[in-house]
Amino acid sequence: MTNENIKGLIGEVFNEIADAIKSGTFGKKVRVGLTTFGSEHGVEELVKAAEIATRKYSDFEVVLIGPKVETNLKVYEVANDEEGHKLMEELLDKGEINGCVTQHYNFPIGVSTVGRVITPGRGNELILATTTGTSSTHRVEGMIKNAIYGIITAKACGIANPTVGILNVDGARQVEKALKELKSNGYDINFAESIRADGGVVMRGNDLLAGSTDVMVMDTLTGNLLVKIFSSFTTGGDYESLGYGYGPGIGEGYDRLICIISRASGAPVVAEALRFCATCAQNNIIQISKNEFEKANRAGLKEILSKLIKQAQPEDKKEIVAPPKKVVTHDIAGVDILELENAVKELWSNGIYSETGMGCTGPIVLVADEDADKAVEILKSKGYIA
DSSP: OOHHHHHHHHHHHHHHHHHHHHHHHSOEEEEEEOSSOOOOTHHHHHHHHHHHHHHOOEEEEEEEEEEEOSSSSEEEEOOOOOHHHHHHHHHHHTTTSEEEESSOOOTTTEEEEEEEOOTTOOEEEEEEOOOOOOOSSSSHHHHHHHHHHHHHHHHTTTTTEEEEEEESSSHHHHHHHHHHHHHHTTTOOOOOOOSSSTOEEEEHHHEEEEEEEEEOOHHHHHHHHHHHHHHHHTTSSSSBBBBSSSSEEOOOOOOOEEEEOOOTTOOOHHHHHHHHHHHHHHTHHHHHHHHHHHHHHHHHHHHHHHHHHHSOOOOOOOOOOOOOOOOEEEEEOOGGGGGHHHHHHOOOHTTOOOEEETTTEEEEEEOOOHHHHHHHHHHHHHHHHO
């Protein structure tokens, strides 16, 4: 090592000591990158966000990846966003940065981002699992994975035993059954209760506004819509001013910490996205992810997902004819809307007349009072209800 290298190393150490004394935080700071191309509000808005984060938080360092700008922050100069993403990946893989906040990034199938917003009802923080990317091409499998992704992110944010709710969208009941099976197999999931009088883990719009769970599970398109609404409902929609952005990309075996923002994200959101990314790096979200997947797989996650996909495959079946019509006044809740028709035909094949319906909390199967107990038993045995 040359004298110049030694002097540079000594200088770096003294700077770290000085920063630690000033902030009261000892240990090497994590470095978070921010790519500055692509914003609808211009490069200046993202530079402003980085400077806000630097002034507001003293426990991590921000570096910029983009065009040359007037700033005291370190800038890795690139000509466009494609070069920026390439350099971002190189810096992450070399360990020169510990995480990065960016936009327009294409994750592989199986990786989705977990967002974090502030709910307007009570000002609670809510983790949305997920907001961009594709966890699976199969909707319900994707949402089951999203629940794991949300738990990982919540733990990386310091929530040791996060509550988990499932938003009442298509597939919610199937997700509920799978997650409860996973829990019964030994994977610890702390299910939330809706604030509505009838409770339950399936959450309503009221729960979104109140933030009545730590993690809200949903499909990615719904999550993307919600994070945009929560982030910009006070501004008219063209400027995201609230929350923490679209969050880190999570997936089994994925080992880069890349957090997403939108082209509409303003400086306040981008600054908190940098904070979010730094917290995930400090708490080693990559290791948390590895640990959670190991525990979930021990509890049969892969087997549950495989069974789900197999059930979804079309089969050649003869047409099932309905038994003689009866007056149906007993309703059975808990069947997912995607499986409602199949549940009714399952009862028909067992000699029970039934019809589909829609109750105030979702889809229902209607049967005659005298058939209720047997119908419930059949639907449970076939996996249509929990």
